[in-house]
Amino acid sequence: MIKVDNLSFSFPQKELYTNISFTLEEAQHCAFIGTSGNGKSTLIDILMDPERYLFEGRLEIDPTYKIEHVSQFSQLDATKETTVFEYIGEEFIKIQNEITSICTEMETSSDIDSLLEKYQVALDALDSIGGDDFESKIIKKLNLANLMKLRDLRVSDLSSGEFKLIQVMKGMLSSPDLLIMDEPDVFLDFENLNALKNLINSHKGTLLVVTHNRYLLNHCFNKIIHLENKEIQEFDGRFIDYNFSLLQTKIELQELAIADDEEVERNENIINNLREIATNNADASRGRALKARVKFQERLEARRIKTPFVEIKQPNIRFDMDKEMEDSIVVNVNHYSVAFDELLLDNVNFEIKSTDKVAIIGSNGTGKTTLLRDIFNNNHDSIEINADAKVGYLSQVQGEVLRDSNTILEEFIDAGFKTYDEIRSHVSSYGFEGEIVNQKIGSLSGGEKNVLQLAKVSASKANVLLLDEPTSHLDTYTQIALEKAIEDYKGAILMISHDFYSVVNGMDYVLIIDDKTIRKMSMRKFRQMIYANHFDRDYLETEKNKKSVEMKIEMALKNTDFELAKVLIDELEELIKLL
Incomplete structure (x- = not known):
């Protein structure tokens, strides 16, 4: 077509x-x-x-x-x-x-x-x-x-x-x-x-x-x-099979790359020896041998494995804190209600402790964002924030947190950074390198804006994070990096998300909106509810096993144990057939 x-x-x-x-x-x-x-x-x-x-x-x-x-x-x-x-x-x-x-x-x-x-x-x-x-x-x-x-x-x-x-x-x-x-x-x-x-x-x-x-x-x-x-790759088949293909290719390429590195290093030693001999000996044949070796080295460098679709750079998302809090209640919501044209939430009660990681789940238009914004603004009689809490906020309405007319550098100067070098060092971990830091925020994609919000949240060093749809617009690699940052974070998180994977991979429990109020639900019950509606009975266990094998493969590759990686890839292939 x-x-x-x-x-x-x-x-x-x-x-x-x-x-x-x-x-x-x-x-x-x-x-x-x-x-x-x-x-x-x-x-x-x-x-x-x-x-x-x-x-x-x-x-x-x-x-x-x-x-x-x-x-x-x-x-x-x-x-x-x-x-x-x-x-x-x-x-x-x-x-x-x-x-x-x-x-x-x-x-x-x-x-x-x-x-x-x-x-x-x-x-x-x-x-x-x-x-x-x-x-x-x-x-x-x-x-x-x-x-x-x-x-x-x-x-x-x-x-x-x-x-x-x-x-x-x-x-x-x-x-x-x-x-x-x-x-x-x-x-x-x-x-x-x-x-x-x-x-x-x-x-x-x-x-x-x-x-x-x-x-x-x-x-x-x-x-x-x-x-x-700047390159494109086509794959006829399912995404899950495409990812498996990428992992297979990654194992092959890393094995080849190590062999190439060894060959480049060996040839470099020969060149250094020939240079030393040529310095002390004016024999023309020695000079020709050196030139031949240098050209051979250039060919080796040129053919090094290029992996634009395998080694994709993930942002290094980290949520550090200025001060960890003792085990205490950091957010207390008591008899909270909110209405616009109609009553959205009524008599909502819950508390968040200093290390809780909690997802708020509910249908579109049920008041989740308004609740999170009220907690951040801390100006509602029904909401109490611990005096030692330092709150970081990511909004699904990106204009609430980012100014489109600012450049990236200007945005972080406004956020309290002292020097441009300090900003460049911080945002480079999030993929903003080179001239992009001088671009207006309004010219960035939706995903780039959300990554920039994550960089601002990280810089705040807050011990309580309020995240409203943090995975929206994010590519899958950044979503996984965010999940890892959430897993490593030592403070409290209250997150609105409709991304099933982010909720089940990172949250301790969920607060689910039900009949205009909120009730607590264990992660086990939440999984049962979602899987009953959307997946086959054994999907959860198979998906969990698949992720475990993928992590083992990544560890084997870090240890350059390619034989183990190949055994595990066969195990992974059998699990994928079940999905």
Whole structure:
């Protein structure tokens, strides 16, 4: 359907791609992955409107192909009184109204031929989007996503997660040749995420989806396009199989790299010996031998293993503290209530101790963010913060914490850093190196902004962390680095998250919103609840065993024990078959 051949593109301050090539074929469900800020959204923009961009290479798209786009940051006009049904069926309704109007005009007009021609064009347009039974198609999609209850609601009354799903349905029902979706999963709660999974898996057309969500990646796609370090790699198959392939390749490449290093070192010793002899001996043959060896060394250096998709640099996320707290209550919420147009939370009571790691779980629009913000602001009668608590805050509304008009350097000067060298040293651990520190924050990707927030939280050296959707927009490698930082942190964490993996891998227990209040749930019960709804019975145990074997492989590679790594990779392959 679409062929990209040797495409290169750069901005004045940054080169994005160098001779990348890939294809999208009919009916493929393709996940588009890669670390934050490396140009995934820009590549989508090029596919959508190639005439607007100056790129090198070839882009082959049939001009008759219809491409729909579900944007990462779509906003609804809140002044419109459109219902959900009318919003999804907008294109169908428009054509149907046009047909009705033409038929009405035919009753009184003498120019029947012209009207018949317009009538046929309208019918063809309706047919091209499968419009004969559009009402039943909309109902089918709403039922699939378990959102039939929203049919007659105004779109302006929806939560952000519900609106995202409605956008996805609208894009699918317009019958495009290719539907591109840029992070459609961001901020979706567990139920809506499962609805998105159902919508993706039921779609018969071609999909290109930018996502970092491990749940979707493991359950929705049959092709992976991976953009990394200005290069691209295609893989036909599941994400879980792609990761396994990368791990196999990593073992092979590390074994080869060690052999190459030994050969380079041996040749370097020969060159040094020849240089010493040539210094004391003017024999021309010695000089020629030295030159030959130097050229051979250059060839060895040039052929060293290059691993843009295997050795991906993770940010070094750390949450240190100025002062650890004794075992005590750091946050006490007592009879807390909050309402906007309606009551969201009522009579909420809980406490967080100094080393507790707790996730707040609940559907979109149930007041989680408002509660976390009230705790951070500490200006609510029902909330008490320990006097020794130093609180760090990451907001899902990035503009609350970051100023788009600031450069990265200016942002950290505002945060209390004294010198630019101090800032550069700190942010380099988070992947912000070189000239990017002089860029305006507004020009960064959503993932880069969240990593920058994590760098600010880290710099605060807080002993209580309030994290609102910290994994949103983060690539999978940064998500794993964040999980490790949370695991190592010695203070208290209260985290809103819809990322199943982050919750089960890092939290001690969850606070779950139920009937406008909050109750405590053990991690064991939470896992049972989620797995009962979304996974096969033995999935949890198999996933746990898989992670354990992967960690053993990483340890074997650190110890350069390649024989053990190869034995473990066979064990891992058997576990993956069960998933």
